[in-house]
Amino acid sequence: MTAGQGQGGTLPGTAAWHALVAGSPWLVPLLCGLLSMLAGQDLNWDLQNYHLYNPHAWLTGRLGIDLAPGQWQSYFNPAIDVPYYLAFTYLPGWLCSFLMGALHGLNFPLLLVLVRRLLPEGGGAHLPFWLAAAGCAGPGFLSGLGNTMGDNLTALFVLGALALLLRAPLRAPLPAPSPASLPAPLFVPATGQILLAGLVMGAGTGLKPTNAVYALALCVALLVLDGPPARRLRAAFLFGVAVLAGIALSAGHWYWTMWHQFGNPLFPQFNDVFGSALAPPIGVGDTGWRPRTLMEKLAWPFLFTLDPRRVCELPLRHLAWPVLYTAGIALLAALAAGRRRLAAIPREVRLLMVFGAVAYLLWMNLFSIYRYLAPLELLAPVLCWLVLAALLPGRRVLAAWCVGLCACSFVTVENWGHAIGVKPLSVEVPALPAPARSIVYIVEAPAGWLVPFFPPEVAFVSLGAGFPESPGWLRRAAAIRASRPGPAYVMLPALRGEPDLQRAAATLQRYGLALDGDCRPYRVSAGRAVLSYVFCGVQPR
Known part of the structure; x- marks a missing residue:
């Protein structure tokens, strides 16, 4: 019996095993790609917060329009996310x-x-x-x-x-250490x-x-x-x-x-x-x-x-x-x-x-x-x-x-969130009558990933959603609001089917704003996952 026969047809030492090991530098990355594809599109919390928003904001010049839709991480170097954003887009x-x-x-x-x-x-x-x-x-x-x-x-x-x-x-x-060792x-x-x-x-x-x-x-x-x-x-x-x-x-x-x-x-x-x-x-x-x-x-x-x-x-x-x-x-x-x-x-x-x-x-x-x-x-x-x-x-x-x-x-092993299925990410963007005059407030993270799906004229401003605010920050937010006299809105996730309107109203109240009662639901679909959001009107108190 030969050495190869003694090991079995697929065990180490056979020609097939040697070929597998030799080809592993190519095969393992392909296997990782297949495992990632089977897991589905990335849907982790950080992606929903800023990994899509940051490259979008950089490539479309939104840095002077928005204020931290992805919390303080909105200002991380977006270069690392550009390859994924382009692949995701096209x-x-x-x-x-x-x-x-x-x-x-x-x-x-x-x-x-x-x-x-x-x-x-x-x-x-x-x-x-x-x-x-x-x-x-x-x-x-x-x-x-x-x-x-x-x-x-x-x-x-x-x-x-x-x-x-x-x-x-x-x-x-190396030789065993000894006085005579070289x-x-x-x-x-x-x-x-x-x-x-x-x-x-x-x-x-x-x-x-x-x-x-x-x-x-x-x-x-x-x-x-x-x-x-x-x-x-x-x-x-x-x-x-x-x-x-x-x-x-x-x-x-x-x-x-x-x-x-x-x-x-x-x-x-x-x-x-x-x-x-x-x-x-x-x-x-x-x-x-x-x-x-x-x-x-x-x-x-x-x-x-x-x-x-x-x-x-x-x-x-x-x-x-x-x-x-x-x-x-x-x-x-x-x-x-x-x-x-x-x-x-x-x-x-x-x-x-x-x-x-x-x-x-x-x-x-x-x-x-x-x-x-x-x-x-x-x-x-x-x-x-x-x-x-x-x-x-x-x-x-x-x-x-x-x-x-x-x-x-x-x-x-567990994972950080994937959208199982091949259906691409889609957002049912609510109709906005005057996007160039509109402002959307974000009071609960994560929400930055939805910004790319809205009309580019809309400004998004984070209030009480994780950014370390200062008086200068509040003045900048007030200046954006003053430059946009049109409708104002707040975007909220609808966890378990219902948005937390009471908490949103309490947050807006601290900034002199209030809900006007006009809330419209919309959905975000990714693979077989469906996430619910609501879009509510906001007015000064």
Whole structure:
């Protein structure tokens, strides 16, 4: 009996399996596209709030017409959402979903490249495939597959920067450390690699600023390169400069627009620094997810694995985090006690370990929002493998079981909202007799996604719907109202079939407005989902 027969026709070692693994860099993105298409059009809360509105407002020049229909997120850099908006506008919904899923699936070939460069002799034929597949089986990645939140999308930039830095020839396994051992070959990325990696990382950070934790983590990790301190500092400095250049390329235009329009390039965030009159002097940030005490910080991976809602609205439980955290602490203890030698850990692996540790600490202390861990979740299985291999050399079976345990986390996957079915998004826009003279108030989010379906002459103004208002903001809202003497309206969702008119009336009352009793229902259809809204008249009190 031959080896292939002994394994069976479709098991690893056969020609079919080898062909599948060889074609996986193309097949996995296609599979991700199909899964996204089957899930249906993206319908997550953030999409309904601002992911459709922001690119629409930018491309159609609405920045000086509206006031925050998508809450304070209305002023995020819209460049990241332009590809989806254009696909949504000009392509069938199912094709739009497929393309977004396939784009997210490109994280797999990037992971594959990284794993092959980190493992001795490339890790063989199958191990890189399994580690990359386990990375893409994480609950965070799968829950965001094909949606517009940007976490899976900008993970491409983080993994791409790492792949560029680790573009070094594959090495043979290092000899066991001993006085007679020869020194390992130097791992020193070329200046061009460092600059290009920084540019890519910066571009991802400009598109989604939460990626700044990964930019800073990789900058710190470059300090573990070979050579004298001056060389390492130079590498970190060049990387940092390139990151700033990448941010300028992907977000500089938007920061300039915000500065020109509002006097704050990050409006309304960090307004305690820039002092725009249209927002109060606050930093703006969602800090409610972070651990509250030192003991919680020390046990954080265990706590948010046991109770995922500590870091996420969805119960996304990934078993990699307690495994990786425990193994990482054990490796540090072994190095401190002298039972393991740092020189036995390849420099490339050391760089990735430092990157992962610093990125996790920054994430925990700044955000602790699970979605922002997307790049680290993709890297978690290979990091588990590398840490366990350094801690327990030769115990590949134990490492394999731990990585397999990580991959099993996909059973906890939920999603952020999809419209099942192929029917495209459609809105029954109420008839407006004088759109150029009209204003529509938004007092309850999310509603920004409906703006593109209304006549472009209508102005939309948010009141009491999540934007940090200031006296200057209220003056701007009053000026818009004064310039539009025609009919005024308020747009409300009809949850469980009935709008909350009492709450809307209370909100409008604070601004000297009142409902006039004329309410007209209309529907929003996406796939098989039907959402109900009402459009009510508004008048001065």
